[in-house]
Every structure is written in C-alpha cells, then in structure tokens.
Amino acid sequence: MKRVLIVHAHPEPQSFTTALQTNAAEELRKQGHEVVVTDLYALGFNPVASSADFSERANPDYLVYALEQRHAYGSGTLAPDIKPHVEAVLWADLIIFSFPIYWFSTPAILKGWIDRVLLSGPFYGGLRFYDKGGLRDKQAWVVATLGGQPHMFGADGVHGELPRMLSHLLRGTLGYLGFDVLTPFFGYHVPYITHEDRVKMLETFRQEVRNLDSRPRLAFPSLSDFDERLYPLSETAQGLSQEPNRHEALKARRRDDHNQMVLVDGMSGTTINLSQDEFKDYHKGVGMMALAAMALWLLMLALHI
Ligand SMILES: Cc1cc2nc3c(=O)[nH]c(=O)nc-3n(C[C@H](O)[C@H](O)[C@H](O)COP(=O)(O)O)c2cc1C
Numbered sequence: 001m002k003r004v005l006i007v008h009a010h011p012e013p014q015s016f017t018t019a020l021q022t023n024a025a026e027e028l029r030k031q032g033h034e035v036v037v038t039d040l041y042a043l044g045f046n047p048v049a050s051s052a053d054f055s056e057r058a059n060p061d062y063l064v065y066a067l068e069q070r071h072a073y074g075s076g077t078l079a080p081d082i083k084p085h086v087e088a089v090l091w092a093d094l095i096i097f098s099f100p101i102y103w104f105s106t107p108a109i110l111k112g113w114i115d116r117v118l119l120s121g122p123f124y125g126g127l128r129f130y131d132k133g134g135l136r137d138k139q140a141w142v143v144a145t146l147g148g149q150p151h152m153f154g155a156d157g158v159h160g161e162l163p164r165m166l167s168h169l170l171r172g173t174l175g176y177l178g179f180d181v182l183t184p185f186f187g188y189h190v191p192y193i194t195h196e197d198r199v200k201m202l203e204t205f206r207q208e209v210r211n212l213d214s215r216p217r218l219a220f221p222s223l224s225d226f227d228e229r230l231y232p233l234s235e236t237a238q239g240l241s242q243e244p245n246r247h248e249a250l251k252a253r254r255r256d257d258h259n260q261m262v263l264v265d266g267m268s269g270t271t272i273n274l275s276q277d278e279f280k281d282y283h284k285g286v287g288m289m290a291l292a293a294m295a296l297w298l299l300m301l302a303l304h305i
Pocket of ligand 1 (some may be wrong): 010015016017099100101102103104105144145146147148149190191303
C-alpha cells in the first residue's frame, strides 16, 4: 500500500484534466492505496513566494528566500498555509502532479506551490540533489494535458521533445530533489478531440495507472560522476581523443583548477576536461592547421588567383 498525494492544478472541476485526476484517485484507491488530493484552485492556494512566508526572520534586513525557508522549517515558523503542504510531501510515497500545460510549463499556481512548499533545507541543499536529494525515497509522476498533437513533439517536431520542454519540472525540480521520476503521461490535443476519443484516453490512462509499478523511469545524473566541485570526472577527455575532427569546433579556454585544461565546444557549449599533455596536442593540431592555411594563401597570392 502506497501513500499517494495528488497535487492538482486546474481551475475547472468539470475539465478533462480534472477527470484524469479523479480517475487516477479512484483507480489507486481500488488498488488499496491511500490517496490525498490537494486541489490548488479549490483551496485558493497563494502561489506568491514572499517575506510574508516567514513569521520570524533569520535576517530581517535582507530576504534570501531559501535561507529563510531553512530557518523557518528548523524553528517551526513557516507560514500556516505552507506547513500542511510540507507535511503532505513528507507523508507521501508517490506524488502525482496533475495539470494542463500552460506556455510550455505548469500553471502559475502549481509553480507557486513548488516555490513555496519544496523547501530548501529538508528537501535539498548543499550537495544534496539528484541521487543525493532529500526526496530520493519517493516517486513522482507528471500527468499533463495539452492542446498540441503528438506529431508536433519529438526530435524533429516543431516544438522539440515534450519531456525536454518540461525539463525544468522533470529534471530541474523532481529529478533534482531526488524523486524516482516515472515517465510522464500526456493527454494530447484535449480541447479538440471528440467525446469518444476522450473516453478512450481515460481508459488508456486508467490502464497506465494500474501498471504504474512497471512504468519506466527517467534517468538523471549521479553525483558520483562528478567531483566535489561538480566538474565531471575526466572520462570525457578520452571521448575527445577518439574524435579528432571535433577539434575544429573547439575554442580553447584555460582554467587552472585541478591543473586541468577545459575546452569549450563552440557549437554546443559543452566543456571537455583535458590533461596538460592532451591540451598541448590540441594546440599543436590547431597550429598545423593555421600553417597549412597560411601556405595555401601564399600560394594563391603567388599564382595571382
Ligand atoms: C494560458 C494557456 C497556455 C497554454 N499553453 C499551451 C502550450 O504551451 N502548449 C500546448 O500544447 N497547449 C497549451 N495550452 C492548451 C492547454 O494545455 C489545453 O487547453 C488543456 O490542456 C486542455 O485541458 P482541459 O480541457 O482539461 O482544460 C494552453 C492553454 C492556456 C489557457
């Protein structure tokens, strides 16, 4: 038996998004899970993070919101409208986020819940994120509806890949906090499909709720692949030496941290760590190319081309 919290953000109780949420709750209860629904619009949840969230300040002269969250959680002085939500997060084994996509993102009321409830301190902080995040013993599932159609999303789709579009939520929030993040459910083209298609979508959705335990997970970085200053551990240097053509796309930049050189890929902005020797080789290569270009130019000049 799981404890399931559904955080629901839709302003219309008769909407299809709300129907997905009620179907999820019904199906999960049928399976014997305990389900609590937080309906943000029905509650009139205040989404604005501000100094009013702290009745006693660590620093009354200057607001650093995350530091005050830590202080307020520790001293029990969080605003009364935040506290029950924090307790619900702590209680849950699985949190389902149910919402329509607004502007490639979540409705503002849900974004405000994230800002105010997912506290710095108990849930993340310092080097406690991704697989070291404070919520790593919990699962998260995003259930979202949208106006767009499936062909508009994907590597070649006009809007790019949908999970990438929501990476601020899937990775930047849920993965970052350590959640085991299930692959999202997307209800496409919802305002435009027929009643019959909506019924079919609800049936598919209920089936997916029943199979939640075997749902694939999203992959996120492990902090064990990074050093204590979050530089990637050095296997990327080998990748570079296997791909000599990429040298042309690299702009060199020197950093003295760790006695290592870091190249920044001019096309993608990706950084690649190199040892001193590899860095010298790279420069030799660039020098040879410059000499060859100069020789060609002199030849063209001599031949009056
Ligand atoms: C403010 C706003 C922004 C929206 N942004 C998007 C968007 O970025 N992409 C998209 O496909 N649909 C977008 N939509 C469409 C909604 O996602 C869609 O109408 C909703 O999911 C339908 O579900 P419902 O019938 O339960 O309301 C937007 C709708 C509104 C009102």
